[in-house]
Structure formats: structure tokens, C-alpha cells
Amino acid sequence: MSILVFIEHEGNKIKKSSLETALYGAAIAQQEGSTAQAVVLGDIDAAQAATLGKYGISKVWQVGGNFSDLDANRHSRAVSEVAQQCGATTIVFSHNYTGKAVAPRVAARLKAGLVSGIATLPKADGIVCKSSFSGKAFADYRVLSPIRILSLTPNSMPVKPTSDNSAAVETVQVNVPVAQVKVKQVVKLSDKIPLTEAEIVVSGGRGLKGPENWGMIEEMANILGAATACSRPVADTHWRPHHEHVGQTGIAISPNLYIAIGISGAIQHLAGVSGSKVIVVINKDAEAPFFKAADYGVIGDAFEVVPRLNEALKKFKASHA
Numbered sequence: 001m002s003i004l005v006f007i008e009h010e011g012n013k014i015k016k017s018s019l020e021t022a023l024y025g026a027a028i029a030q031q032e033g034s035t036a037q038a039v040v041l042g043d044i045d046a047a048q049a050a051t052l053g054k055y056g057i058s059k060v061w062q063v064g065g066n067f068s069d070l071d072a073n074r075h076s077r078a079v080s081e082v083a084q085q086c087g088a089t090t091i092v093f094s095h096n097y098t099g100k101a102v103a104p105r106v107a108a109r110l111k112a113g114l115v116s117g118i119a120t121l122p123k124a125d126g127i128v129c130k131s132s133f134s135g136k137a138f139a140d141y142r143v144l145s146p147i148r149i150l151s152l153t154p155n156s157m158p159v160k161p162t163s164d165n166s167a168a169v170e171t172v173q174v175n176v177p178v179a180q181v182k183v184k185q186v187v188k189l190s191d192k193i194p195l196t197e198a199e200i201v202v203s204g205g206r207g208l209k210g211p212e213n214w215g216m217i218e219e220m221a222n223i224l225g226a227a228t229a230c231s232r233p234v235a236d237t238h239w240r241p242h243h244e245h246v247g248q249t250g251i252a253i254s255p256n257l258y259i260a261i262g263i264s265g266a267i268q269h270l271a272g273v274s275g276s277k278v279i280v281v282i283n284k285d286a287e288a289p290f291f292k293a294a295d296y297g298v299i300g301d302a303f304e305v306v307p308r309l310n311e312a313l314k315k316f317k318a319s320h321a
């Protein structure tokens, strides 16, 4: 038995979601009494790859060359080949955009069962539990194929180094086709934290009345180092960009803290945010359905509560600086 973890990096830095998958793979390896290895595609310093040792990875297989093309077919070919070379029986991805594109392709190539979007370790009997029906139930999966692929919901594991170890790094050659996708330029639209990776998300709904009132939401996000999100009607009426829309038809997120301001808590919204660890709801209607899903609730007018909360947060931050 051997675990292979798919690692992503940007600017020679390993992504936080990949540190999580490394820790997750290492935890499974510990359960099974095996080792966790990792595959890194593209150019990254060997020294940087070796830091994965701190997160429980014993060996890194580095496939050199240019993989900045985001061509999921090439990525899946490379990962499948490495998985076969190192005899991986479990392959772990992050359930992020890249993982969602690559993991199913690797599953098809290796005829492996895939359980996607899980948030907990497999049970001792190998059964994997994940939420289903938009978070309303849990389902147990037993993978019957010799190889299983698991994808981990971002923010499911605290990211902390577990040792001072350094991983062995070995360059491996794989046979990948020429990229079918050519990336001419990558332009970062902002320095904002990507919604799917954010640990804290501040979100606004139709209760905020209009786009001109989002200053206080952005202020709170800035103070907390959070990403901003919104309900669907807010995006549909172009108060906020569509990439901020969370829910059943938007992005599903699982931050450590989700602050919902002026959002009713319709089932379609909850479907995308119920994986949040702590939910804070601010709504002037005490009967708003969101309060049933909330860990903390403030019944009050957002236009009074949010500015006061922002001031209190600023003071708290200043006194703890």
C-alpha cells in the first residue's frame, strides 16, 4: 500500500491546499502503516519540494518541464504514470479547480474508484464518509477497485508542520503529449484571497439593498483577512461579480468562519456554505431561516451592526498587534 499526493505550486511556493492534502495523505499512511509520497509537476526548486517532508511526505516525485498550460489531460497522464511507477494504491487530490479537473481523468485512466469532496479520514475499514444531497445527509463509500482516488475539501485540515523532516526528491521522466491548451498570459485580477481557499469569508445578501453598501463588507473582510462572497440574487443583479456567488448553483465553500450578512438562508444558499466550520448570521429578521444553521447570530440591522462590529474588530486587532 502506498499513498501518492498531488501537489500544486505557484511561484515556487507550494499551495496551502496541497499542504493540507500532504497532511491528509500522511494521516492515511499512518493509519495503514504505509508511507505518503507526492507528485509535483513542473519547475519547482528541489529544496522547496523537500519541505513537504515537514508535512509527512517521505518522497517527492518531480516531473520537470512546463506544466503551466492547465491542460488537465497532460496533468492526468503525468500523475497516472507516476502513480503506476510508484505503485500507489491511494491517490489524494485537493477538491479544488485543478483537482476537480484532473482527479476524474486519473480515475478513468487507472480504472480507480473516486470519492470526491471528502472532509474526514477514511474509517479503519477503509470506508469513506462524505456529505451528500447538498449537505443534508452523509453517505458511506467503499471503493472496490485496487486503486482509490480521494479528493479533500479545502480547509478540512489545520495546516501545521508535523516534523522537521526533509523529503527525498527524485526527478522522474514521463511520456506526456504536447499541450492542447496554450496559455498566452496569466493576469491576476486582484490580490484578493481566492474564495475557495479563504479561511474566513464575509458574505452579503439582498438585505444590503445595493452595491453602494458593500464598503462595510469589504472593510470587515480587510480587517479579518477574509474573502468576500454573496448570495445569488446579488450576483444576478450585478451588485457583485458572479465569481463571488456561493451556493448550490455557485461555488461551494468550507471556510473556518462564514459571516452571512443580510442573507435569508434559503436552502440553495446553505447548500454551498453548510460545510463552514463556524457560521455567524447577521439579519434583522429573527425568523430568518439562516439562524437555524448559525453557530452565532445577531438579530439587528446590518447598517447598525456591521459598522460597530468593524470598529470593535479594529480595536481588538490593535490591542493584540
Ligand SMILES: Cc1cc2nc3c(=O)[nH]c(=O)nc-3n(C[C@H](O)[C@H](O)[C@H](O)COP(=O)(O)OP(=O)(O)OC[C@H]3O[C@@H](n4cnc5c(N)ncnc54)[C@H](O)[C@@H]3O)c2cc1C
Pocket: 204, 205, 206, 207, 208, 230, 231, 232, 233, 234, 245, 246, 247, 248, 249, 250, 261, 262, 263, 264, 265, 266, 267, 268, 269, 272, 282, 283, 284, 285, 288, 300, 301, 302, 303
Ligand atoms: C435552482 C435554484 C438555485 C439557486 N441557487 C442559489 C445559490 O447558489 N446561492 C444563493 O444564494 N441562492 C440561490 N438560489 C436563490 C435562493 O433560493 C434565494 O432566493 C437566495 O439565496 C436569497 O438571497 P438573499 O438571502 O440575499 O435575499 P432575500 O431572500 O431577499 O433575503 C434578504 C435577507 O436580508 C434580511 N435583511 C433585509 N434588510 C436587512 C438589514 N438592513 N439588515 C440585516 N438583514 C436584513 C432579510 O430579513 C432577509 O432575510 C437558487 C434558487 C433556485 C431556484
